[in-house]
Structure formats: structure tokens, C-alpha cells
Amino acid sequence: MVFSSVIFLGIFLPLSLIGYFIMPGRTGKNIVLLIFSLMFYAWGEPKWVFIMAALTFADYMFAMLMDKVNKKGLKVTLLSMAVISNLSLLFIVKYYNFFVSAVNGVINLGLPEYDIRMPVGISFFTFQALTYVVDVYRKDARVQKNYFYLLLYISMFPQLIAGPIVRYSDIDMQINDRTESMRGFVDGMFRFSIGLGKKVLFANYAGNIATQLLEDNFNGISAAAVWIGVFMFTMQIYFDFSGYSDMAIGLGKVFGFDYKENFNYPYMADSISDFWRRWHISLSTFFRDYVYIPLGGNRKHHMLNIMIVWFLTGLWHGASWNFIIWGLFYGILLIVEKKLKNIGIDISKVPVFGNILVLIIIVYSMALFYFVDFGKMVQATYYMLGIGNRISLGIAEKTIIYKYLWSIPVMVVACTPIQKKAASKIFKKETVHTDILQSVMFAAVYILCFILILNQTYNPFLYFRF
Amino acid sequence: MQKKHYLLCAALIIIPICTVTFFTVYAFWDKCEKSSKENRYLAKCPEYNAEAWFDGKYEAGLEAFLNDHVYRRDDVIDAAANFETLLKKKQAVQMTKSTRERKDIGTDALILEDRILALYINNDDITNELIKTCRKLYDIIPEKLEKYIMISPTRIEFEEEEYKQYSDSQGDVIFKIYAGMPKDVKAIDSYLLMKSAVGTFGTDRLYFRTDHHWTELGASFGANALLSAMGKNLVNPLMYEEVNQGSFYGYLAVMHNTNSDEMLPDEFIYYKNAEDIYEDAYGVEGADISQCIHEKLVEPSRAGYYTFVERSYQYVVVEGKTKGGGNLLMINDSYGNALVPWIAEQYENIIMVDPRCFTGGKKKLLDIVKEYKVDSFIINLAGLIPGSTFAGDMEKLCK
Numbered sequence: 001m002v003f004s005s006v007i008f009l010g011i012f013l014p015l016s017l018i019g020y021f022i023m024p025g026r027t028g029k030n031i032v033l034l035i036f037s038l039m040f041y042a043w044g045e046p047k048w049v050f051i052m053a054a055l056t057f058a059d060y061m062f063a064m065l066m067d068k069v070n071k072k073g074l075k076v077t078l079l080s081m082a083v084i085s086n087l088s089l090l091f092i093v094k095y096y097n098f099f100v101s102a103v104n105g106v107i108n109l110g111l112p113e114y115d116i117r118m119p120v121g122i123s124f125f126t127f128q129a130l131t132y133v134v135d136v137y138r139k140d141a142r143v144q145k146n147y148f149y150l151l152l153y154i155s156m157f158p159q160l161i162a163g164p165i166v167r168y169s170d171i172d173m174q175i176n177d178r179t180e181s182m183r184g185f186v187d188g189m190f191r192f193s194i195g196l197g198k199k200v201l202f203a204n205y206a207g208n209i210a211t212q213l214l215e216d217n218f219n220g221i222s223a224a225a226v227w228i229g230v231f232m233f234t235m236q237i238y239f240d241f242s243g244y245s246d247m248a249i250g251l252g253k254v255f256g257f258d259y260k261e262n263f264n265y266p267y268m269a270d271s272i273s274d275f276w277r278r279w280h281i282s283l284s285t286f287f288r289d290y291v292y293i294p295l296g297g298n299r300k301h302h303m304l305n306i307m308i309v310w311f312l313t314g315l316w317h318g319a320s321w322n323f324i325i326w327g328l329f330y331g332i333l334l335i336v337e338k339k340l341k342n343i344g345i346d347i348s349k350v351p352v353f354g355n356i357l358v359l360i361i362i363v364y365s366m367a368l369f370y371f372v373d374f375g376k377m378v379q380a381t382y383y384m385l386g387i388g389n390r391i392s393l394g395i396a397e398k399t400i401i402y403k404y405l406w407s408i409p410v411m412v413v414a415c416t417p418i419q420k421k422a423a424s425k426i427f428k429k430e431t432v433h434t435d436i437l438q439s440v441m442f443a444a445v446y447i448l449c450f451i452l453i454l455n456q457t458y459n460p461f462l463y464f465r466f
Numbered sequence: 467m468q469k470k471h472y473l474l475c476a477a478l479i480i481i482p483i484c485t486v487t488f489f490t491v492y493a494f495w496d497k498c499e500k501s502s503k504e505n506r507y508l509a510k511c512p513e514y515n516a517e518a519w520f521d522g523k524y525e526a527g528l529e530a531f532l533n534d535h536v537y538r539r540d541d542v543i544d545a546a547a548n549f550e551t552l553l554k555k556k557q558a559v560q561m562t563k564s565t566r567e568r569k570d571i572g573t574d575a576l577i578l579e580d581r582i583l584a585l586y587i588n589n590d591d592i593t594n595e596l597i598k599t600c601r602k603l604y605d606i607i608p609e610k611l612e613k614y615i616m617i618s619p620t621r622i623e624f625e626e627e628e629y630k631q632y633s634d635s636q637g638d639v640i641f642k643i644y645a646g647m648p649k650d651v652k653a654i655d656s657y658l659l660m661k662s663a664v665g666t667f668g669t670d671r672l673y674f675r676t677d678h679h680w681t682e683l684g685a686s687f688g689a690n691a692l693l694s695a696m697g698k699n700l701v702n703p704l705m706y707e708e709v710n711q712g713s714f715y716g717y718l719a720v721m722h723n724t725n726s727d728e729m730l731p732d733e734f735i736y737y738k739n740a741e742d743i744y745e746d747a748y749g750v751e752g753a754d755i756s757q758c759i760h761e762k763l764v765e766p767s768r769a770g771y772y773t774f775v776e777r778s779y780q781y782v783v784v785e786g787k788t789k790g791g792g793n794l795l796m797i798n799d800s801y802g803n804a805l806v807p808w809i810a811e812q813y814e815n816i817i818m819v820d821p822r823c824f825t826g827g828k829k830k831l832l833d834i835v836k837e838y839k840v841d842s843f844i845i846n847l848a849g850l851i852p853g854s855t856f857a858g859d860m861e862k863l864c865k
Contacts, residue, residue: 185479
């Protein structure tokens with residue numbers, strides 16, 4: 001089930017809100033939330049609910065045992081078993097066929113491929129499960145003695161299928177002890193509407209233009225159209241994913257949870273490392289804390305550690321070479337950036353130039369991300385350099401772009417903190433009027449998005465597939 | 467912050483949620499089965515069973531059902547369309563690609579304020595493939611038959627230069643195909659006849675503005691080219707009474723979603739002669755084709771004009787008025803269908819084979835030749851077809 005659907009907005013959300021708020025007591029509310037979360041995940045793929053529940057049970061048992069034993073060696077063994085069981089499932093459903101085709105391509109072993117349909121959001125909930133067992137091992141979090149509460153943490157519907165990756169240690173206490181409030185409800189629903197608006201009003205239009213340019217019109221496409229198409233995809237992926245994160249954070253707030261921010265105006269970054277501090281923060285911090293630092297961080301094999309982390313980051317996004325190339329591309333850029341800094345060259349010190357250069361690199365990297373077909377990716381790169389195609393827009397491309405030309409400056413502004421700063425200037429302090437205005441805006445966006453969803457044939461959630 | 471203010475805010479949030487819930491839940495009481503606006507049947511509420519649930523089919527079906535049966539759905543969609551119109555910047559000339567998967571019609575189109583022009587994009591490989599396939603097809607046809615080929619140009623060929631620049635020349639391709647045919651195949655030049663007719667009548671009378679076909683008047687010139695080549699009498703459409711059957715938005719308008727207030731619909735005009743030019747017409751799938759001629763051609767539910775027969779059949783047999791007038795086997799597309807009202811009178815039988823649907827292969831084709839004592843054979847296509855899958859479809863007739 002996706003948030004921007006008739007069934008979610010018209011049935012699931014109201015029912016879950018009613019069920020949650022009429023149920024008295026913390027336990028009761030958690031049970032309601034768990035039931036709705038399982039139903040949410042089961043919608044369309046019921047069999048995976050059982051696998052998720054089984055995997056959570058394995059993690060629950062491993063963590064309980066780790067908590068009980070004192071020997072370090074045994075603890076490490078239990079942790080390894082937990083990590084292997086989580087990653088094995090991820091490997092089988094997400095990477096097996098890719099691995100087999102790569103092996104068969106190099107040394108033809110004739111390994112069979114299987115038709116395995118990847119369950120949505122598996123990368124997100126597997127990583128959440130990993131944070132639990134690792135945090136318990138490190139004693140950063142207490143062991144959860146109630147299996148159903150652990151299942152609730154893993155399956156919580158606001159962030160289940162497209163993140164943010166919530167660490168167990170961040171909401172450990174909130175599962176048993178949190179407070180819902182009118183303020184949280186109003187703020188949370190407003191935040192939800194912002195995310196919904198980002199998705200329906202911006203991401204879908206941007207995605208539509210990107211698809212028309214980069215798919216339907218790719219043969220004979222001009223250099224300008226590739227750049228604009230990839231730029232629109234850059235907009236789509238930001239509004240799509242940050243919109244989903246906004247909706248997740250908003251719904252979390254409604255139910256009394258406090259999720260960490262996942263985006264911080266990433267396209268305003270003045271360096272590549274700054275970009276990754278602002279983009280998909282929960283994933284970059286996961287890799288920093290659970291892979292990069294344990295590998296030795298910047299103390300030993302610094303460059304190798306960076307490349308390992310970015311190889312894995314790319315691979316996390318999908319079982320395809322383009323994602324690996326995309327990840328390694330960022331790994332190399334980060335190394336180059338560090339080396340340049342060491343010799344006194346720092347692009348972030350040149351404000352506008354730094355921002356523009358980083359943005360151009362980000363947009364190009366989105367071409368690597370977009371084209372799953374390797375040949376097409378190479379071709380797009382040539383086209384972007386003006387090799388082998390026209391430079392200026394043709395009439396078919398103009399038709400697609402001019403139709404929604406207005407949206408480009410609007411989206412660009414929406415990617416910056418300008419509107420937030422303007423709002424904070426207008427409403428210098430929080431008053432009754434700001435709350436009422438927020439609620440009115442929620443109503444307008446909610447109804448408008450519902451109307452548009454009915455008429456939109458293009459309504460994908462990009463991060464679902466990860 | 468006072469509690470009552472929060473209650474007001476909560477109410478402002480809850481009211482739209484309840485409204486959306488009402489609009490959605492209404493679906494379970496909605497009795498509507500089809501949408502005349504979208505020309506389709508609405509999704510039915512799926513029956514629940516464990517297997518469908520586990521497959522995800524039940525859930526997908528229920529979502530489709532809810533989407534289709536929202537309270538006042540047509541109005542909601544109109545509101546969404548109006549909102550999107552507000553956002554869209556209007557352009558004098560637009561070029562689009564169809565979002566639908568129809569390969570037998572040129573999918574690139576130029577959308578102007580008053581008409582849509584299907585563009586012709588030449589592809590030498592496809593043209594050469596068509597030549598090869600036509601030759602193969604003529605090879606399997608018995609030698610004693612008179613063999614013809616006629617490829618007619620589409621509207622874009624006769625448009626102003628400023629629009630023609632987006633399309634390749636069909637004339638060059640047509641004559642290239644003719645030059646590639648075996649010596650015993652006579653090429654029928656409808657191109658020059660159409661060109662001169664456009665000079666006399668104007669493009670709008672010979673071709674539709676919102677559809678990719680020629681009009682009945684336009685088809686009469688194609689028919690005359692064919693009749694002249696086959697030594698038959700020419701027809702004069704101006705001798706017949708014009709009947710306006712009504713207005714319609716053609717396939718191109720529907721395909722490119724422009725059948726709104728932006729563009730006037732086409733008028734379907736036919737000529738009274740066609741009512742009694744043949745004795746009977748029947749499709750091999752048992753449909754009564756005679757019911758589909760003229761009176762039923764323009765129907766809002768059919769998304770445009772389908773030229774003579776209501777849809778594509780494997781083959782259609784038209785019994786003409788002239789015993790001993792000869793039996794003509796046509797391998798044709800819908801352009802060829804439109805010729806029939808003008809030529810059927812002078813033949814004993816016309817058998818129209820649509821290679822896109824024909825599944826009988828070579829054997830069945832030769833059976834038809836035998837059964838109907840065919841003495842003339844023609845491949846009769848529209849000029850834009852060389853850019854499509856037609857060659858591949860014809861290949862199946864040779865196997």
C-alpha cells in the first residue's frame with residue numbers, strides 16, 4: 001500500500017487513527033498499531049508478513065541470548081548468526097539473481113536464476129533489524145523482552161517500506177513510554193500533508209517529464225533534453241523520497257513517536273561530503289556507525305574503507321551495476337574531495353561556485369542512478385557531453401518541457417529553505433493563528449491530492465523498490 | 467495554547483479526512499458499471515478468496531474498484547483535469563508520442579490548434595523489410611492473378627511546409643517500394659491523384675482533423691486510382707447526396723487526450739450511393755458487417771471513426787453488385803476498408819484481409835483465392851504504415 005493512494009487516504013488512515021485513539025492504555029494502542037502495521041505490509045504481499053515476523057523472531061531470540069551470556073566470544077557468535085540470517089534473506093530475495101548472472105557472465109557455471117519477487121521495503125526493515133541486534137550487542141540499547149513490541153518496531157507502518165531507517169536505540173523508550181498530544185496531532189498531520197503534497201504535486205509531475213524525455217523520447221534525444229530529463233528525475237527523487245520521509249515523520253508524531261530527520265535541503269550542499277550529510281541521513285549514518293567505523297574509519301585503510309562503504313551504499317539501492325557504479329562514483333568523489341582539502345583546495349569555501357558545481361555533479365550522478373541499462377547509461381553520458389546528438393531541444397522535447405515549465409522554478413525554490421525562512425519571518429512566534437493556518441493548509445492539500453491521485457496514472461514511489 | 471484552539475485545529479484536520487473517507491467508502495454502494503466519459507467499464511468489486519488474497523490480486527482489484535467508484539467520480543476527475551489545465555502552458559504547436567501501445571498507427575503526432583497530424587518517420591530498414599515481404603507475398607499468389615500495389619499518402623504529406631518539416635516524405639518511400647516490386651505487379655499511383663484533389667478540395671475535406679484516416683471523399687480519389695488501374699468505371703462523389711452522420715473525435719484526439727474544449731470535433735459525412743452498392747457483407751467471425759456501415763460508424767463509445775467496418779476482422783467478404791465483375795482480394799489496412807463503398811458496386815466479391823488479425827497463414831490465404839475464384843490481388847496500405855509493424859504482420863501470411 002502506498003500513502004498516496006485512495007485506499008490509504010480514504011480508508012486505512014482514518015481507520016488506524018480511530019482505532020489508535022479510541023483504544024485506551026499504552027499496550028492497547030501498541031496492539032492497534034501493530035495490527036494496522038501488519039495489515040499495511042500484508043496489503044498486496046501477505047506472505048512476506050510471515051517471513052518478516054519469523055526474521056524478527058530470530059532477531060528477538062538472538063538478542064535475548066546475547067543479553068543472557070557473558071562470554072564475549074559467544075556474544076560475537078550470536079551477533080554473527082543474527083547478522084548472517086538477516087543478510088541471507090536480503091541476499092536471496094534481492095541479490096541472488098544479480099550475483100548468479102554476474103558469475104555466469106564471468107565463468108559460465110550455468111547457475112540457475114529464480115523468479116523471486118522482492119518484497120517491498122526489505123532493505124529498510126532488514127537494516128532496522130540489524131540496528132537492533134548490533135545496538136543490543138554494543139549495549140547501546142536494552143534488549144526488548146516483548147516480541148510483539150520488537151515486531152512493532154520493525155513493522156511500524158509509517159516508516160516500514162521507504163524509511164527513514166529508524167534505529168532501535170532512538171525509539172526504544174518511546175515504545176513503552178510516549179505521549180500523544182493535540183499539538184503532536186496537528187503538527188504531525190501538517191507534516192504528513194507537506195509530504196503528500198511533495199509527492200503528488202511535485203514528484204509525480206517531475207517524474208512524468210523525466211520519463212517522457214528519458215524513456216519515450218530517448219532515441220534521438222538532444223543533449224539539453226537529457227540534462228533537463230535527468231534534472232527532473234533529480235527533483236522527482238528528492239520530492240518523492242523526502243515526501244515519504246515527511247509523511248513518515250508526520251504520522252510518527254501523530255502516534256507519539258519522534259523520528260529523526262532524513263533530509264536537510266540536500267541540493268543546497270556546498271561539497272559532496274556536505275551533500276551526504278543532508279541526503280538520506282538515516283542511511284549514511286547507518287553505514288558510518290555500523291560499517292565505516294567498525295572497519296577502522298579514518299584510522300586505518302581510510303580510502304579502502306570509504307570505497308567499501310560506497311560500494312555497499314550503491315548495492316543497497318539495487319541489484320544492478322549502475323547502482324554500484326553510482327556508489328563508487330561518490331566514493332571516488334569523496335576521496336578526491338578529501339585529497340584536495342589536504343592540499344588546501346576546498347570548494348565549499350567558494351559559496352556559489354561550490355553549490356553549483358556540487359549540484360551539477362549530483363544531477364549527473366542521477367543519470368547513473370536512473371539508467372539501469374548499462375548501455376543506455378553510457379549513451380546518456382555521451383549525450384550529456386554533446387557527443388553524438390543534437391545540442392538544442394527539438395519540438396517534441398519542447399512540447400514536454402514547456403507544458404510544465406512553471407514547475408521548474410517552483411521546484412527549485414521548494415528544494416531550498418527559502419519558504420521555511422519566509423514562514424518563520426511572517427509568523428515570528430507560534431500563535432493560535434499559525435496552528436489554524438497549518439490545519440487549513442492540511443485540509444487544502446489533503447483534498448487536492450486526493451482529487452489529483454484519482455486522475456494521475458503516474459504515481460510510483462521510487463524508494464519502494466529499495 | 468488553549469485547548470479549544472487545538473480542538474478547532476483538530477476539527478479542521480478531521481473534516482477533510484472524513485470527507486475523503488465518505489467519497490471512498492461510497493464505492494461500496496455505487497451501482498455504476500461504466501464510465502461514458504472514459505469510454506470503459508468500471509472495475510467490479512473483487513470476490514474475496516484466500517488464493518486471490520495471497521496472490522495480491524484481491525488487493526489490486528479492490529484498489530481499482532475504489533478508484534473507479536469514488537463518489538461523483540466524473541466530477542472529481544473533471545476537477546483534477548481543470549486543475550491540471552490551469553498548470554499547463556498552452557503551445558501553438560506541440561509534438562507528442564502516444565502513450566498507447568498501437569504500433570500500426572504512427573504514434574508521433576503534431577498537435578495544432580485545429581487538428582492533429584500523425585507524423586511519418588521513415589526507417590529504411592522497415593521499408594526494405596516491407597519490400598521484401600511484399601515480394602514474398604506476391605510470389606505465393608498464383609501467377610494467373612492480376613497483381614497490384616497501392617500505397618496512399620496520409621494527411622501530413624499535404625500540409626504546409628512549416629509542419630511537413632517534422633515528417634519524412636512519404637512520396638519518396640512510396641515510389642521506392644513501387645520500384646522494388648516484381649515486374650508483374652502494377653503500381654497504382656494514388657499519390658498524384660490525391661495531390662491534385664487536395665489542390666481542388668483542400669486537406670480538411672479529404673482527411674479528418676482529429677483522426678488518422680481519410681474521409682469518404684478522400685477515399686473516393688483512392689478508389690478512382692484503383693478503378694482506373696483495373697479498367698473499371700470511375701466514380702464521381704459529387705453526384706451523390708451528402709449525409710452528415712454526426713460529429714466525433716477521432717482516434718488521434720483520443721490517443722493524445724485532446725478531445726476536450728481545445729479542438730472542434732470532426733464531421734462524419736458519407737455519400738448516399740454506398741447504401742446499395744453491395745448485396746451482403748460478412749466477417750468471418752460471424753459479425754453482421756452490413757449493420758456497421760455508415761449509420762453506426764460514429765458512436766461516442768467507439769473513440770472515433772473506424773472506416774467502413776467497425777473493427778479489424780481476420781477477413782471480410784463483401785458481395786458486390788456486378789456478377790462477373792471479378793473477385794478482388796485486398797490485403798489492406800483501414801485506409802483500404804474505406805475504399806469499399808466506392809468500388810464494391812463493380813465487383814462480384816471483394817475479400818478484405820487484415821494482416822494484423824489474420825491467423826490462417828499461407829494455406830488459408832490460398833484457400834480464399836480458390837474459394838472465391840479471385841482474379842485480382844492488391845496490397846493496399848496507407849503511407850504511414852511503412853513505419854510500423856505491418857511488414858511483420860504480412861510475413862505471417864507467407865507462412
